[in-house]
Amino acid sequence: METRGLVVHGEAEPFSTALRSLVNNRLYSDVRFVVGQERQEVFAHRCLLACRCNFFQRLLGPEPGPGVPSPVVLSTVPAEAFLAVLEFLYTNSVKLHRHSVLEVLTAAVEYGLEELREICLEFVVKVLDVELVCEALQVAVTFGLGPLQERCIAFIEAHSQEAFRTRGFLELSASALLPLLRSDKLCVDEADLILAARSWARVGAAVLERPVAEVAAPIVRELRLALLAPAELSALEEQNRREPLIPVEQIVEAWKCHAMRRRDVARGASCRRRRGTLPREHHRFLDLPFK
Incomplete structure (x- = not known):
């Protein structure tokens, strides 16, 4: 047997x-x-x-063919x-x-x-740091690696200002940048976030040989202009005339929130502060709570 x-x-x-x-x-x-x-x-x-x-x-x-x-x-x-x-x-x-x-x-x-x-x-995940996180986010978005994307976004939310100063941030695609700009948990003020978005668009414009506003178009709607104080919004409007970045109608919407000063007008994501938003006098009229 x-x-x-x-x-x-x-x-x-x-x-x-x-x-x-x-x-x-x-x-x-x-x-x-x-x-x-x-x-x-x-x-x-x-x-x-x-x-x-x-x-x-x-x-x-x-199998290999004949010869070398x-x-x-x-x-x-x-x-x-x-x-x-x-x-x-x-x-x-x-x-x-x-x-x-x-x-x-x-x-x-x-x-x-x-x-x-x-x-x-x-x-x-073990070695993730400020210098690596935006590059890792880009890979995660490119290949649909959901858990890694979530981990990278959470890291950037906690270290927003440092991450936005890296070369990896400037090299993000629009599809990778969008989920960041939609987050309420970014530890950065909107004025600084607008500056970072402008720097990102300038780099993309230089690489792609396209206008800054055209490069910024997929992401610029996520900037929350109504969070800026009137003086800041005026300065942004003037800069936007010299170097177009933001659609005029988006700036008009922000001014409308200031003019109406009513919570029923200032509703939605464009008026909701982020974790890092610095307080301004007009915020008491806006839909302030963040998620």
Whole structure:
């Protein structure tokens, strides 16, 4: 009578170390990548990549052709991030760094590596800080990573002024900036938020070679002009004549809130203060409570 066999395991560490030595090792490699803008050569083993990742299985095909195979060009992924992906595929572990984890996360999402994606997400949350948070928010919005987006927004709400001074903030897409501007919990005054939005629009206008007002159009409606004092609103109106940013009708609506001084007129998000809104004399006429 045949007995059932028993699976026994040797030590994992020597096995992992041996496989790690094959990462980007020309020895016995049968596929060559040219990676990133720097066009770095990276060597790998197609059977291992294909059995670990459906993306590479489809990319590489069932077998190499005759002769010396042409390199596989992957120009959008940085070499450091690609090598981290290979390390994970070879060893099921990876060494992550704060400066490159978002690039590894992006590659994990694009290659369909769910376990690596979750590892990267956990690491991002651990190292999240003012300099990283806007870049992380952009990745979260781009790839629909809801929990990471919520975590980033909560962090920015608590550290608004510092986050809005980073390069990552200036490089946000309009779709990533919108949920921030809709938040009642930002710890920033509206005057400072308008300045930040103008800086963001100027950068986008320079990059896209489009007018500032056109770049700002998707987000500018979320600015709560009625929170400004009359003198501030007058100054904003004058600046807006020199450098258009905000539609004239939006400024008119803010003036209407000042003129009417009635709560039934000053209702809605445009008159609701944020957590960081500084008090002004006219606020007693507005719908002040924030969520």
